[in-house]
Amino acid sequence: MRVLTWNLWWRFGPWEQRRKAILSVLGDVRPDVIGLQEVWACGGENLAGWLAENLGMQWIWAPSPAPYRWQRRLGDSTVGIGNAVLSRWPIVEQDTVELPAEEGDDDGRVALYARIDSPAHQVPFFTTHLTSAIHASALRCRQVNVLAEFVTGHLGGTGFPPVVTGDFNAWPDSDEVRQFGGYKTAPAVPGQVFFDAWEYADPAQPSATWNAANPFVAAGFEPSVRVDYIHIGMPGPEGLGSVSSVRRVGDGPVDGVWPSDHAAVLADLRGPADLHVVS
Numbered sequence: 001m002r003v004l005t006w007n008l009w010w011r012f013g014p015w016e017q018r019r020k021a022i023l024s025v026l027g028d029v030r031p032d033v034i035g036l037q038e039v040w041a042c043g044g045e046n047l048a049g050w051l052a053e054n055l056g057m058q059w060i061w062a063p064s065p066a067p068y069r070w071q072r073r074l075g076d077s078t079v080g081i082g083n084a085v086l087s088r089w090p091i092v093e094q095d096t097v098e099l100p101a102e103e104g105d106d107d108g109r110v111a112l113y114a115r116i117d118s119p120a121h122q123v124p125f126f127t128t129h130l131t132s133a134i135h136a137s138a139l140r141c142r143q144v145n146v147l148a149e150f151v152t153g154h155l156g157g158t159g160f161p162p163v164v165t166g167d168f169n170a171w172p173d174s175d176e177v178r179q180f181g182g183y184k185t186a187p188a189v190p191g192q193v194f195f196d197a198w199e200y201a202d203p204a205q206p207s208a209t210w211n212a213a214n215p216f217v218a219a220g221f222e223p224s225v226r227v228d229y230i231h232i233g234m235p236g237p238e239g240l241g242s243v244s245s246v247r248r249v250g251d252g253p254v255d256g257v258w259p260s261d262h263a264a265v266l267a268d269l270r271g272p273a274d275l276h277v278v279s
Contacts, residue, residue, distance in 0.1 A: 001118060001241075001271050004031035005127065005165035005230055006250060006264035008047065010038040010070065011079050013216060014257060019047060021254035023054055029249050029266055033116055034086040035127030035165030041080040048084035057086045062096040064108030083127050083166075085114040092117045097150045099130070099143040107131070111147050111166075113154050120272045121160040121240070126151055128166035130176070140169065140176035148180060148188035151233075161233030161241040163269070164194055167262065171225050172196065180231065194231035197267040200243040209248060209263040216261035230267045244268045 008022060009015075026034070039048045039061060052059035061084035064070070071077045085091065093115035101109065111128035128147055130140045151162050170176045178184040182193040198207060208224035211217055217224075235242040251263035 001033065001123065001269045002029070002031045002266065003033045003035070003125075003163055003165065003230060003269060004029065004249070004264050004266045005035045005037075005167075005228055007037040007129065007167040007228060007260060007262040008039060009216070009260040009262065010081055011040040011042070011074060011076075012261075015040070017257045018259055019050065021257045021259035022250070023051055024254045025250040025259055025264070026051065026055060031266065032088045032118070033123070033125055033163070035125070036084040036086065037127065037129035037167045039082055039084045041082070042078055046084075048086060052086050055086065057088055058091050059084055059086045060091055060094050060112070060114055061085075062110050062112040064110060065098060066101075066106045066108030069107045081108075083110060083112045083129055085112060085125060085127055087114065087116050087125075089119070090117040091115065092122070093154075095150075095154065097146060099128070099146055100139065101131070102136075102139060109143065111150055113150065115154070118160075118271075122158040123160045124151070124154050124158065124162040126154075126162065126164045126166075128164070130166070130168045130170065132169045137170065137175055140174075141179055144168075144176050144180040145188045148192060152189050152192060159236040159240055161236055162194070163233075163241075164231040165229065167228050169227050171227065172198070177229070193234055195234075195243070197230040197232055197243045197246045197265070198226065201246045206248055206251070209251075209265060210261075211251065211263060214258055214261060214263075216258060228262055228265050230265050232269065235270075239270050240272070242270050244270050
């Protein structure tokens with residue numbers, strides 16, 4: 001199963017040209033399941049829906065319950081923002097949870113769950129977008145606690161491990177990422193571990209998904225770092241759901257246009273047909 005996570009930079013910048021570039025990348029790499037953040041909706045149109053229609057996929061989305069701060073940045077109160085999941089297979093269940101926010105400063109962060117009915121196993125799939133302030137590690141720790149409990153509440157009935165995607169807005173060695181993983185420090189939920197898919201990457205691969213080579217990022221003079229993640233629960237029988245490959249995509253211009261201010265992460269996970277490789 002091929003999964004991808006991508007923050008699409010909402011409706012900022014040259015969004016009409018960017019969405020065509022986003023579609024081009026997704027059409028080239030052909031993920032089976034996609035977790036998206038900063039998805040816009042406006043005037044009856046939804047970016048996730050437009051992508052799904054063009055890719056022949058199903059889709060769901062979770063709008064932010066508090067988009068006002070975003071809308072002030074854009075200067076347009078008619079544009080919604082949220083997370084979305086696209087799937088090549090049926091989505092048979094969904095749920096949403098609101099994440100903690102600082103009092104008086106709620107920008108509507110949520111996590112979205114989709115149960116994917118793949119041909120061999122149902123897959124518990126999640127996508128989220130944690131708060132972005134660089135100094136807000138403590139808040140992100142509270143958010144991953146809620147996220148981890150949310151995941152726990154939607155397991156069962158399948159041998160496939162949960163897949164948790166998203167823009168964590170946090171460096172790989174941060175408290176919040178380590179806490180969510182649960183294998184470098186105490187886990188957010190006792191006994192629950194999520195492997196960062198990038199642990200399986202070739203160390204020589206470029207890893208920064210927030211990359212100063214991208215002109216949308218360079219303007220802020222921030223360091224290049226990986227802040228976008230695919231996390232996988234403990235593998236099922238004989239390595240079911242374990243990572244066979246992982247790489248960065250959407251990390252360059254398409255016809256002169258950078259698709260987003262973030263690069264995407266793409267991972268291939270072992271399904272039943274691949275188990276002879278690790279058995």
